[in-house]
Amino acid sequence: MNTVQKRKMKTIGIIGAGAGGLCALRQVLSEEQFTPLIWEQADEVGGTWIYTPDIEKDEYGYPIHSSMYKNLLTNLPKEVMAFPDFPFKEGEKSFIHHTEVLQYLKDYADHFKLIPWIKFRHRIELVEPVDPNNRYTKWRITVKNLKDGSSSVSEYDAVIVCNGHYFEPRYPDIDDLELFKGKKLHSHSYRIPDDYHGTKTVVLGASASGLDIALELAKVAEKVYLSHNHPFPFPSKLPPNVFQVKGVKGAKENGFELKDDTFIEADAIIYCTGYEYVFPFLSSSCNITVEDNQVKTLYKHMINSAFPTMSFIGIPFQICPFPLFDVQAQYIVQLIEGNIQMPLHDDVVKEMEQSSIPKKHYHKLGIFGKQQMYLEDLQREMKVGHLPQFYHQIPKIVILRLFFSLMDFKKFNYSTKEINDGEIQIEERLDGQVRNSKLDLIVIVCKRLFVLVVFNFPSLVKTVYSLGLKGMCKFF
Numbered sequence: 001m002n003t004v005q006k007r008k009m010k011t012i013g014i015i016g017a018g019a020g021g022l023c024a025l026r027q028v029l030s031e032e033q034f035t036p037l038i039w040e041q042a043d044e045v046g047g048t049w050i051y052t053p054d055i056e057k058d059e060y061g062y063p064i065h066s067s068m069y070k071n072l073l074t075n076l077p078k079e080v081m082a083f084p085d086f087p088f089k090e091g092e093k094s095f096i097h098h099t100e101v102l103q104y105l106k107d108y109a110d111h112f113k114l115i116p117w118i119k120f121r122h123r124i125e126l127v128e129p130v131d132p133n134n135r136y137t138k139w140r141i142t143v144k145n146l147k148d149g150s151s152s153v154s155e156y157d158a159v160i161v162c163n164g165h166y167f168e169p170r171y172p173d174i175d176d177l178e179l180f181k182g183k184k185l186h187s188h189s190y191r192i193p194d195d196y197h198g199t200k201t202v203v204l205g206a207s208a209s210g211l212d213i214a215l216e217l218a219k220v221a222e223k224v225y226l227s228h229n230h231p232f233p234f235p236s237k238l239p240p241n242v243f244q245v246k247g248v249k250g251a252k253e254n255g256f257e258l259k260d261d262t263f264i265e266a267d268a269i270i271y272c273t274g275y276e277y278v279f280p281f282l283s284s285s286c287n288i289t290v291e292d293n294q295v296k297t298l299y300k301h302m303i304n305s306a307f308p309t310m311s312f313i314g315i316p317f318q319i320c321p322f323p324l325f326d327v328q329a330q331y332i333v334q335l336i337e338g339n340i341q342m343p344l345h346d347d348v349v350k351e352m353e354q355s356s357i358p359k360k361h362y363h364k365l366g367i368f369g370k371q372q373m374y375l376e377d378l379q380r381e382m383k384v385g386h387l388p389q390f391y392h393q394i395p396k397i398v399i400l401r402l403f404f405s406l407m408d409f410k411k412f413n414y415s416t417k418e419i420n421d422g423e424i425q426i427e428e429r430l431d432g433q434v435r436n437s438k439l440d441l442i443v444i445v446c447k448r449l450f451v452l453v454v455f456n457f458p459s460l461v462k463t464v465y466s467l468g469l470k471g472m473c474k475f476f
Contacts, residue, residue, distance in 0.1 A: 012336065013141050013156035014038040015127075015281075017118050018047020019105055020313035020325045021162035023083060026112045027329040028160075031337065037156075038114075039122040039143055041065065045109050048166050049102040055189035060146050062123070065167045067188045067209075067275075071216060072098045075208050075402070076320060077414045080394045083326050084387060086111060095410040121146040124163075128283040129307055130155055135345070136309050158309040158336050160329075161279065165314065168276040172204060175250035175257075182254075183268035187213060190270055193220045199267040202227050202256060204248055206234055210272030211406060217270075218242050225264055227256075235448045236406035277315070286310065294359040297349050300378065301363055302328055303335065305348035311335070316374070318366045323391055324375065331378045340381060367395045390416050390424050397428065400441050404448045 010033055014024050017040035028036040041062070042050055051068040058064055074081060077094030081101070086108050088096075109115055126142040139159045144151045169186040177184070183195065187209045199221050203214045206228035217224045218239040226234070229247040238244070245264060250257040255265040277290045287306035289296050295315055297305045304310040311332045313325050334340050355362065365371040372392045379386050394414055401409035413429045428437045 010034050010157045010336070011155075012036045013139065013154075013159045014162060015124050015159065016040060016047060016162040016164065017042075017045045017109075017120075018049070018162060018164055019322055020164070020329075021047070021160075022105060022109055022114055023322070023325040024160045024162055024313055024329045024332065025114050025117055026108075027326070027333045029112070029114070029117070031333060034333075034336070036117055038118040039124055040118055040120050041123045041146070043120050044106070045114075045118065046102045046105050047162075047164055049098055049105060051098060051102070053191055055191065060123075063167070064189075065164075067166050068098050069187075069190050069213070070192050072212070073410055074098070074101065075212070076395060076398060077412075078104075079414045079416065080320050080391050081322050083108065083322050084391075085326075092413060094413040119143075124281040125151065126283060127159060127161075127281050127310075128285055132285050135307060137307055139310065158311070160332060161282075161310070161312045162314060163279065165277050165317075166275050168278040169271070170274045170276050172248065172271055172273050174248050177251045179253055180251040180256070180266075180269070182266060185268070185270050187270055187272045188275070193217050196221050196268060198222050200255075200265055201225070202248065202264070202266045202269040203272055204228075204269060205272030205274070206230060206244075207272065207274070211402075213270060213272060214242055215239065215407065225266065227258070229259070234403070234406070235451075236402070236404050237448070238406065292359040294352075294362040297345070297352055299342065299348045300331070301374075302332065303342065305342070305345045308335065308342045316363045316365045316371075318364050319371050320367075320391060320395055323387055324371065327375050327378050327387075330384070331382060334382050367392075367399050388416075388424055390426050393426060397426075397437050397441065400445065404441075404444045 012028050012034050014021050014028070014036055017038050021038050022045060025036055025038055028034045042065070044050060048066050048068060050066050051070065052064060052066055054064055056064060073095045078088040078096050079094060082088050088104055123144045123146055124141065125144050128140050129137040130140050131137040139156050140153060141156060141159065142151060142153050167188065169188045171186065190213060193216050196217050197220045200223045201217055201221050202225045203210050203217065204227045206226055210226065210228070211234070214224050214226045218241055222241065224242045226238070226242055226244045227246065227248050233244050246258040246260040248256045249259045255263060256269070257263050277293065277295050279288060282288050286304065288304060295312070298312065298315065299305045301315045302311050302313070313328050313332070314321065316324065331340070335342070365374055376386050398409060401412065411430060415427045416424050417427065419425045426437070428435045
């Protein structure tokens with residue numbers, strides 16, 4: 001009898017075999033009293049890290065899940081992307097190609113013997129509470145087998161939703177967009193720069209994907225307009241054919257009107273405007289809604305406060321994802337075991353309603369402070385140790401380099417070594433040479449802030465404020 005057949009205790013259904021689902025499965029399997037099962041629509045593990053050149057429908061007629069583009073390198077070094085109990089393989093480069101991340105997830109699944117617990121090519125159609133009047137209800141889950149078209153219904157004691165939130169594009173509101181005759185594309189469907197040779201292309205949005213795609217297009221396009229609504233210019237030096245402009249207000253046949261009432265000619269626009277949280281398989285009786293990018297009502301960004309036997313992994317954004325998934329998964333397992341006390345549903349609702357954080361930023365943690373506070377809060381409640389400090393320190397170095405030296409930040413490599421009394425020292429290298437990170441960053445930041453002082457003092461104030469003055473000062 002194999003291990004899958006031996007377990008007879010509490011059953012836990014997990015939706016999705018991306019990084020979050022694999023981590024949830026690994027933590028659930030660490031407790032003998034649980035019998036888990038993952039349903040995965042694809043034919044392999046990896047979720048959004050599975051690259052496909054297709055951009056519309058898969059072979060079964062469903063929308064393509066992955067937003068991966070061909071040349072993508074990670075925005076964080078592998079040293080802080082790894083699950084804490086499973087490091088990436090040794091290698092010189094810290095910022096790695098997406099194929100290496102996918103292989104890492106496959107190695108993780110093999111190492112922890114996760115594959116026997118996964119049903120591939122199975123799509124969740126419906127999740128609903130068995131007893132809506134019982135807060136700790138079981139769950140009735142309807143699943144479609146994509147290979148033969150059959151559907152099945154089963155019940156589980158708990159369900160963990162790990163379907164990701166980088167597959168449903170959020171589109172901007174642009175007046176008269178139908179007038180524009182050029183190419184229009186959301187970054188979800190961007191794969192390669194080949195179609196943009198010699199073009200004037202607008203990249204709308206200056207977060208991670210917008211910046212990355214703008215840099216890639218700059219190598220082939222005549223002009224790239226980095227269009228955004230930030231109150232300050234992005235402070236880093238950019239390629240000479242990349243121009244920062246205000247957000248797009250309206251469209252004409254040959255270009256776009258901007259929010260400062262200027263006009264730019266363009267051949268194409270790429271919307272790097274983010275993604276929506278969607279859970280199309282959850283019935284209304286699950287009591288989960290999304291309002292202005294806020295998933296309600298979740299306790300600690302994870303637990304359905306109306307029905308705590310339903311939880312979610314990976315809702316927060318601007319994070320170090322895999323370590324956060326790992327801590328969340330441990331917390332969820334502890335909750336299912338009964339080792340963590342849930343507050344009343346009404347208290348969670350009240351706390352969310354009284355929050356001063358705008359709804360659209362409610363799940364935004366960020367690198368300077370909030371992510372660390374969030375994780376350490378969960379770990380204190382579980383009575384487990386905190387992540388090593390380098391998980392929080394290296395991302396701060398990277399974010400500052402990204403902001404103030406965008407074209408070079410992925411050239412740096414990172415490593416850690418133990419020194420006196422177990423203290424971990426971070427080493428940052430460029431071209432094999434160890435760098436003095438603090439001195440380097442002070443010079444780079446001061447240079448770029450000087451440019452802002454000379455040309456736009458209000459932008460300097462807003463730039464420092466946006467990064468978090470307290471966090472920056474503490475870092476330096």
